[in-house]
Structure formats: structure tokens, C-alpha cells
Amino acid sequence: MKAGVIELGSGSTPKTNASRGVSILDFILRIAAVIATLGSAIAMGTTNESLPFFTQFIRFRAKYDDLPMFTFFVVANAIVSVYLLLSLALSIFHIIRSKAQVSRIVLIFLDTGMLALLTAAASAAAAIVYLAHKGNTQANWFAICQQFNSFCERISGSLIGSFGGILLFVLLILLSAVTLSRR
Template identity: 70%
Template sequence: MKATAGEAYPRKGANRGLSVLDLFFRIISAVGTLGSAVAVGTTDETLPFITQFFRFRARYDDIPSFTFFVIANAIVCGYLVLSLPISIYHIIRSKANNSRVILIIFDAAMLALVTAGASAAAAIVYLAHKGNTSTNWFAICQQFNSFCKRISGSLIGSFGSSVLLVLTITTAAIAISRR
């Protein structure tokens, strides 16, 4: 039985709609990862101690987990920006499935990278807020308040980008399965 023209157009329109949604998710994810990388990468706070010659300083590159966080978010942001033309191509050619499969593979790898970076930073932020008395790690967020606020806020953008990458993978998978 041959499909009529009325049945063929909704599927193409649905794939085009999923492609537009994919593009939107990619743009918002790129903004989230860029914002997170910049917020942590520019975090620096100095506190005076006894005299002005002795100071305590908190920077992101003092802790390797934050350095990994910045690098992971920058890589994912770069990937998302570079994948935008392919996403636009999917809006124009909604039946292109080979490139969607490749994007799903790379999206999954970037999802793993951004989640690993955000999780590593979240563990350190938790220690900075709560400390650990059994290992004599003291909570530093009472002293370095703006440092902790910026790092904590950037985690929201990074984990939000993780959720959007999951939605991006899901929309691409749905577009492939609708073929």
C-alpha cells in the first residue's frame, strides 16, 4: 500500500521540528558550558591574613578538579559550536541519518566528558562547603564566599548542559527512528 502525500509530510515536518529542537538544545548547551568555563576560569579571591604581606588566595587552578572542569567545559563548548552547521544541515535535509548517527556518538562522548568534569568539581565544592572533620579538611566557604558562590553557580550551567545533551541525543534518536 502506497503512502499518500498527506501521510508523508507530517513525518518530514516532525523530523524538521526535531532538528530545530536539536539546534536549540545545542545553542543553549554551548552557552551553558561556555558560561561555566568562563565563570570558573576567572574565579580568584584573595583574603588578607594578619598583615597585608601574608594573604590567602583561592584560584581555580589551585585545585586540579576545577582545572579539569574548565577544560572539559571548554572542549564541550567547542564541539557544540562546531556541530551547529551539521545541525542546521539536518533542518534543511531532514532525512540525513548517517550524520545524525555520528552526532549521537560524539554527543554521548561529550555528555560523558561534561558530566565527569561537573561531578569532579561538585565533589570539591561539597568539601569546600561542608569540610570533612575525619580528615581535618576544613570548610573554606565561610572565608572565600565569592569564590564558592561562583563555582557553585557554574555547576548549575554545566549540569544543565548535561541534561540538554541527553535531550539532544534523545531527539536525534527519535528523528532516526521516525525514518
């Protein structure tokens, strides 16, 4: 007859601790993604520059809402930011209950939808930012970034934040998929 060993302590196994660690990483990545997408929406939404033309009373203006793609970019980043803030509650739930599977599956589907929305918005805005920097002489679209420096710097920075959010979403989806596959 073998003597049984009774383990005293918290009762958590290494697998549970690893799942809890992954859940904490998920929470941190979601906070970083909120910062990236919300920062992108704010930076693009507050972009505005005016330049004088001949006199002080006639001015050229560049504002984000002059182009529908930038408006779509701001709205999409705002929607994704709100989603990420709401998903923090499920992320906290996963820290507490690391064996939850159905809510992780729901998060994977919702994260994938938000990734698609964010990618579409960032890609549309990136095409316009490229035209603002380089122009297109065949279509008679002139590069405006030589004149509107501040405007172009802000919209380019906003794109960097949004593409950072896309990268964080990819990591979140992969992290959730790996967590589910380990069970």
C-alpha cells in the first residue's frame, strides 16, 4: 500500500497558474490596444491646419473630416476602443476563472470582427496619407504635405497607433487560440 501525499496550499495547479498568467497578459494587451486605438482616434479627430493664401482673410484649410476615409477611420477607431473597454470585463473574468471557454470563444469571434474593422479603416486612411505625401500626377492630385506639415505629421502618427492596435489584436487572437487549444 502506497502512502498518499496531501499537498497543502492554494490548490492551484501549474496549468491553472499558466492560464491565469495568459489571462493577465490578455488584459495588459487589451489596455495597450485601447490606448493605441483611442489615441489614434483622438489624434486624427483633432487634426486641423489652416494656411494663408494671398491675404490673411483667404485661407486654405485641411481638416480630417474633409475626407470620408478619415471620418471612417475616426469612427472605426472609436468603436474598437469602446469594444476594447467593454471586453476588459471579460478579460478580468478570465483572470478569476481561468477555465472559462465559451467566453474565450466569443472573444475570439468579436476580436476578429474588430480586427477586420480596424484593418479596413487603417488601410483606407493609409491610402489617403500616401496620396497626401506623394500625390499622383497622372490624376492631378498634388502632394499637400509640403504645405500642411503639421496636418501630415498628425495623420501619419495616427496611422502608426492604429497599425499598432492591429498588431495587438493579432496577438490577442493568437493568445486566445493557444489558450483554448491547450485544454
